[in-house]
Amino acid sequence: MERISYTFDLMRSSWEVLKAEKSLVLFPLISFLCCLIVLLSFALPLWASGFPSARQFHGSPLLYYGLLFLFYYVNYFIVIFFNSAVIACAVLRMRGSQPTLRTGFNAAMARLPQIVAWALVAATVGLILRGLENLARKRGNIIGQIVASLIGMAWSVATFLVVPILVVERKGPFEALRESLSLLRKTWGEQLVGNFGFGLIFFLLGVGGIIALLLAGLLTHCAEPLWGLLCAIAAIYLIGLAAVHSALQGIFQAALYLYARESRAPHGFDESQLSSAMSRSEPPSE
16 A cells, blocks of 8 residues: 555656646647657558558558558657657756756657667567467457467566666667666556556546536537537547646656666655655565
8 A cells, every 4th residue: 555655646746747847748749649640641541542451451461560560660759759858858857957848859869769779679569469469369369368468568567667768878779678677676566556547547537528528518408510519629638638648657757767776756756755665665685
């Protein structure tokens, strides 16, 4: 229970950092727009060329997986690039500086080789996991699907601190992965509880917001144009919620990395909570 308590304290502190540096939420919004453009740039040509579904690629598996890998890679690159910008600004903010949007973009551009390399690794692993899930699904192997999902979860936990390491220490992808794994024994509890807490809270906020809009429409007997307006409000609400979630997640990653690496609380976070977390995560002395 104590671990859950101080992890939620970390989340509240992350929110305070975001309130102090509201521009951080713009990075996830730009990332979303870029990913949407990428999706359209892949989907529209495929649809126009007469390949509206993946089933029609069965005769050309190399083409299918080649396009899928390219799609994965571009999206991973975009997400990692803008997440790097969030983390760079969050680290500077927690160290007492006043970062700007330009600071974040410059920091991400300065780590471009590392981001390119890590996106390649992440896309490769993502494609392999997707292939394993598809194979298990085709064979009706529920256990195989569960195993593939568990491997994906383990990969997410093991790589949680890779991007902060890339940003702060400018290490290559495999060295950053090794460092992330070495810090895992200190941070795995906070990672799991923090990710679950963020995900659950924002899921409930999303579902609650949509239900409220639907009830508003039903109770007021909205005409068709008003339903369109409610749908637009719902879309904006969900996009904004996702952007805040992503920004808070980046701040949380940055804070977790700083206290795991430096054994002291970054600016804006509670020293006693973090020092308690560190001491309880360390193995007992001989």
